[in-house]
Amino acid sequence: MTRAVTVADGVFAPGHLGELTQVLPFELVDAVLEETGATQRRLRDLPSRVGVYFLLGLGLFEQVGARLVWDKLVAGLAGLPVVSPSEKALRDLRRRIGAAPLRALFEVVAGPLAQPHTPGVRYRGWRTVAFDGCSSLRVPDEERNRGWLGKFRSRFGMAGYPTLMLMTLVETGTRGLLGAAFGPSKPGELAYALRLVHLLRPDMLLLTDRGFDGGEFLEAAAATGAQFLARSKSTRRPPILAVLPDGSYLTQVHRLRLRVIEAKVTMTGADGSAVSDHYRLLTTLLDHRTDPAGALISLYHERWEIESAYFALRHTLLRGRVLRSKDPAGIEQEMWALLVLYQAIRTVMVTAVESRPGTDPDRAGFTIALEAARDSATTATGVLPPIDKPTDLVGHIGGAVLAGLLPARRTRFSARIVKSGISRYHSWNADGRPPTSVNITAIDVVVHQPGPHQPATPGHKHTGFPAQKPGRITAVLTIMQSAPDRPWRVLDLANSLGIAGAKPVNSFRTQMSQWARAGLLTKTAPGTYAIASTTALTAAP
Known part of the structure; x- marks a missing residue:
């Protein structure tokens, strides 16, 4: 039995990514190479176009070295005269191309993926998007990388690897990328988010965590014409200008007129466990009749879809591995290639799901799409659209996604713990959640009516929330206060x-x-403590 493959001619034949080449066609790659001045001056065995697809292949086959990645890209080209470059030749190819073509390629493919009718991507007329950062991408512990990124220092010493801060703007319904920025962690998430805020559009509704409630950022987001629903820190004390019938109230933050929703959300699991948390949300949606408080609180949960996007990138695509490159230029090139690859896979997934009207993109499995993409790359399948089916939008990868659609999303929760056998922090994560995943049987939302606004006083933080239970240090000091002169054993x-x-x-x-x-305490002997002073109880945080 024979199998026919269709690829580019001559030395360009290894330049493909299987069926993903239809998302990143030859013409597009050639255009970004020309735009960034990275096209080869003389046509030799390793042209620049082949180099771009090779860089994308490094992300697709993260688990193997560069030479084996090349072997996978040419495995389906049996019978064709393809070169067999050395590790050094492939390394020189990377250096010749640089990062600019990959960045330009990402800027072309980045953007909303869903059609207006796709389920789960819009709230009323707005497309829901979210900002968040990921600081767990590790790079090789090399001197040049340390000089660029630094290393995280904890009380136990220096971290094993330098880490990269990645900030993205994500379409929550599809987890597609609208934009990305990365670099050292020192500037902070807000600084990177401000670089991307111009990507917001008037038809978008931005969802953010409480780290993004700064006045400068909110004003910049509102200036784009987009709406936002942002969680706010409990220490913020917005003035109450008017109380609305649904329990929310109007306020002023910098020059913005906003609406505040304060609520307690309680989840009850099938095993009888219950977990609750307090939320304070700031929004530009001021009308309580069209956007009631309960609807916005339920909508805010969509923000967590960006965490699923990072999980797919960090753990499914990279498998938790350290990046390859040993210098900042290589890290930049590798990151843009990974982001392009991620977006290409998401594009195919969404296209496949939309071929079945009414199917939520949440049901498309990233792992299934990734493995199908790897198969198509090693067999050189679907590099060009089939002549007999030029309008086939599903293809091999999409067919695998549709054949393995996940069940409808279940509402469930579980403990947020550090899953490390040597961790010392188990008690810090004891928030009452069950240790294993449990289905949620009921969600109760209680909107807090604002009380009389209290003016600020030195040292006082008015949160507007019910008083919290005393922490463990308070309980310990209370016990020790009963016998202040006694040495207490742990x-x-x-x-x-x-x-x-x-x-x-x-x-x-x-x-x-x-x-x-x-x-707060005085250590009198190994495993034995005394209270530092009789006033320690009132001084405890």
Whole structure:
């Protein structure tokens, strides 16, 4: 049995990415190379177009080295005269191309992916989008990378690898990328988000976490004509200008007239567990009749779709690995290539889902699409549209996605814990959530009516929320205050607090040591503490 493949001619034959080449066609790659001045001066065995597809292949086959990636791209070209370059030749090819063509390619493919009728992508007339940062992308621990990114320092010492800050603007309904910026973590998320705020459009509704509630950022977002729904820090004290019938109220933040919704959300699981949290949302949607508080609180949950996008990029595509490049120029090139590849896969997924009207893009599996894309690249399948089916928008990758559609999204929750056997922080994550995933049987939303506005007083932070339960340090100091002159053993305090088990007790030991370093306690002997002063209880945070 013979199999026919259709690829570019001559030395350009290895320049493909399987069926993803239809999303990133030859003409587009040639155009960005010409625009950025990266086209080869003389046509030799490794032209620049082939180099761009090779760079994308490095992201598609992250688990193998550069030479093996080349072998995978030419595996389906049996019988064709293709070159067999050395590692050095491939490295020189990367350097010759640089990062500019990959960045230009991303700027072309980035953007909203869903049609207006696609389920789950719009709230009323607005396309929902979200900003967030990812600071867990690790790069090789090389001197040039450290000089650019620095290294994170914790109380236990320096981190193992420098990390890269990635900021993206994501279409929450499809998890497609509208824009991206990355670099050292030092400038912070807001600085990177401000670089991308110009990508917002009047038909968009921006969802952000509480790290993006700064006045400068909100004004910049509103100036684009987009609406926003932003979670605010509990320490913000917005003035109450008018209370609306649904419990929300109007306020002024800098020069913006906004609406504030304060609510408590309680989730009840099938096992009887219940978890609650308080939310304060700022929004430019001022009319409580068209946008009631309950609807906006439910909508805010869509912001978490950007976390799924980062999971696909960081864990599914990269498999948690450290990036390849050992210098900043290579890191920049590699990152733009990964973002282009991610967007190309999302494009195929959304196109496939939209071929079945009424199907939510949430049901498309990124892992399924990724594996199908790898298969098509190694077999050189679908490099060009089939002549007999020029309008086939699904293809091999889309067919695999449709054949493996995920079930409809379930509402569920589980504990947010550090999943590390040597972690000392188990007790810090004890928020009452069940240790395993549990289906949610009920969600109760209570909108808080604002009380009389209290003027600011020194040292007072008026949150507008119900008083929180005292923390563990308060409970410890209360127990020790009953016998202030007694040396207290950690085990005695743990028993009094109901802390049992080796790991929770070890975590409690660590907390006691930290409080001693902070001056709240005095360490009198190994594992033994005394209260620092009789006034420590009132001074505790």
